[in-house]
Amino acid sequence: MVQLTDEAAEAHARLLVNSYRRWVGQELIHLTPGLSLAEQIDESPVIVLSHGTEADPVLYYGNYAALKLWEMDWQQFTSTPSRLTAEPMEREDRVRFLAQVTQYGYVSNYTGIRISSTGRRFYIKQATVWNLVDEAGLYQGQAATFSQYEDL
Template identity: 65%
Template sequence: MQLQKKGIGATEGHARLLADSYRRWMGRELIGLVPDRGVWEQLFEAPKIILSHGTETDPVLNFGNRKGLELWEMDWEPFTGTPSRLTAEPMERAERDRFFEAVTANGFVDNYTGIRISSTGRRFYIVNAIVWNLIDEEGAYRGQAAAFSEYRFI
C-alpha cells in the first residue's frame, strides 16, 4: 500500500479533530494515545478501522487509516479522493444517507451495521461501528468519522 500524505486528512490537526470530537461525544478516548507520539501516526496505525469525510455537498473521504485502506483495497490518494457514498453499493446508498442524517441530527450513533464494498467489488458488513460528527473547537461542523473493529466479508 502506497502512502502519500496529502490533503486535509493528512494533517496532525485533522487527527486531533477526530480524537477530540470522539472524546466529546463518547466521553472516552478513540484509542489510547501515547503523549510523545503524533496523533496522526497513532490513528493511522490504530488496531481499529478509522475513517472520515468532509462537508462537501457530496462528502469526500479525507482520512483512512492503514486498516481502512487495506479493507477498501485502496492507497491513500485514491481513497481520500473518493466520495464517501461510493463505499456503499448503489442499493445501500439510500439507507446510508438516512443513517448519516441521523448522525448529523444526534451527534453520533454507536451501533451501526451496514454493507460496504471495496474498490475491487468485495462486499462486507461493518458491525457495530461508531459514527460521530466532527466539531472543531469553535463549534463548527467539519464532517463525520467512523470507527469499527468488526467486519465480515459476504
C-alpha cells in the first residue's frame, strides 16, 4: 500500500480481501499466492478504496488506480472525508446507500456520480461496496471497488 508501513499495509489488504470474500463470496482481485497482498491490490487496475469509522469517515486507503481517478496524492487522499468524493447534490443519496451497505453487509451494482479533486465529474458503474469486519467481528469501516467509470 502506498504510504502505510509494510505491516499495516498487509493487515489492511487482508481486511479488504477477507471482508470482501466474507460478504460477496468471491475474490476481490485475482491473487497470486506468495506475493504481497498489499502490492497486488496497489497495482491492480481495479479501483479499490476504503474509509474508516469516524463520524465523518475519512478515506483510509486508495490503490494507485483510485489515486489517479480522484487526481490526488496519498496524503491528500487519506486526509479527505469520503463524503467529498461525491458532489453536494449527490451526498444525500450516498448517505442512504451507505446505510444499506451497513445493514446488509454489501451492495453490488452501485452506480453514482463522483468528483475528482480538480472538479472532473465521472460516473462509476457496477461498484461493489462492503463493510470491513476484522477477524474479531469488529466493524472497521467500508470499502468500494469498481473497474468501470465514464467521464462526464
